[in-house]
Amino acid sequence: MKIISMIPARYSASRFPGKLMQDLGGKPVIVRTYEATIATQLFDEVYVVTDSEIIFKEIEKIGGKVMMSQKEHDCGSDRIAEAVEFMDIDIVINVQGDEPFTDKESLSKLIDVFKDDYDKNIDLASLMVHITDSEEIENPNTVKVIVDRENFALYFSRSPIPYPRDKNAGVKYFKHKGVYAFRKEAILDFYRLPMLPLEASEKIECIRYLEYGKRIKMVETDVLGVEIDTPEDLERAKREWK
Incomplete structure (x- = not known):
């Protein structure tokens, strides 16, 4: 089984333009x-795929593998799909470019999902983290996920899901971490299928997979890391780095 990692890297992020640089x-x-993704030693190849000459030259400068997107893309999955369409691979893991604290343990868990899926019933796998802070649960920038008893995703939302009508029900809330592992066929299907209303409303790309009947296995991790979406996140990452 050939497994690669693709790191989609868009320069003009809406909330924090140029954050990756x-x-x-x-x-x-x-x-x-x-470098963190390479250091895991889990992949046959690691690539950055970007729309930016600045990012392209930066990765090239350190001797890294980098590809320039040929088309404009609305999301990272589309960017990756274009890049892997003609590659001879089985699994591609999307590591977000703004996650410098990417860790080996979490990525290993995603890979194990496919190693154990002998009948190839799982289309993709992703990470989730248990959260308890009420502000984070209610924050629309935090994507929440609910799962069935076997940890297959039922739905993703920016709203608090499930709604806590009974606060004593003992419900656990999970934050979706934007690290995905795809079968090649699944990400190519995503690329070719049009966006539907639920994805368009929430602006959460993995909803498209659910709307078209794909199976998403969620893997719980306790590694929070730091996703750099804002200048405040960058300051937090700098403190963490030290």
């Missing part, structure tokens, strides 16, 4: 993420 401990965030 911000300094983190003497190197740009995207370089830190690329």
Whole structure:
């Protein structure tokens, strides 16, 4: 089974433009993420795929593997799908470019999902973290996921799900971490299928898989890391890096 990692890297992020080129401990965030992914030693190949000549040259400068997108894309999955369409691979793991604290343990768990899926019933796998802070649960920038008894995703939302009508029901809330592992066929299907209303409303790309009947296995991890979406996140990442 050939497993690669693709790191989609868009320069003009809406909330924090140029964030991937911000300094983190003497190197740009995207370089830190690329090096952390390489350091796991889990992949046959690791690539950055980008729309930015600035990012392209930065990865090229350190001798990294980098590809330039040929089309404009609305999301990271589309960018990856274009890049892997003609590659001879089985599994591709999407590591977000703004996650410099990417860890081996969590990625290993995603890979194990497919190693144990002998009948190939699982289309993709992703990570979730148990959260308890009420502000985070209610924050629309935190994507929540609910799962069935076997940890297959039922739905993703920016709203608090499930709604806590009975506060004594003992419900656990999970934050979706944007790290995905795809079978190649699943991500190509995503690329070719049009966006439907639920995805368009929530602006959460993995909802498209659910709307078209794909099976998403969620894997719980206790590694929070730091996702750099805002300048405040970058300051927190700098403190963590030290």
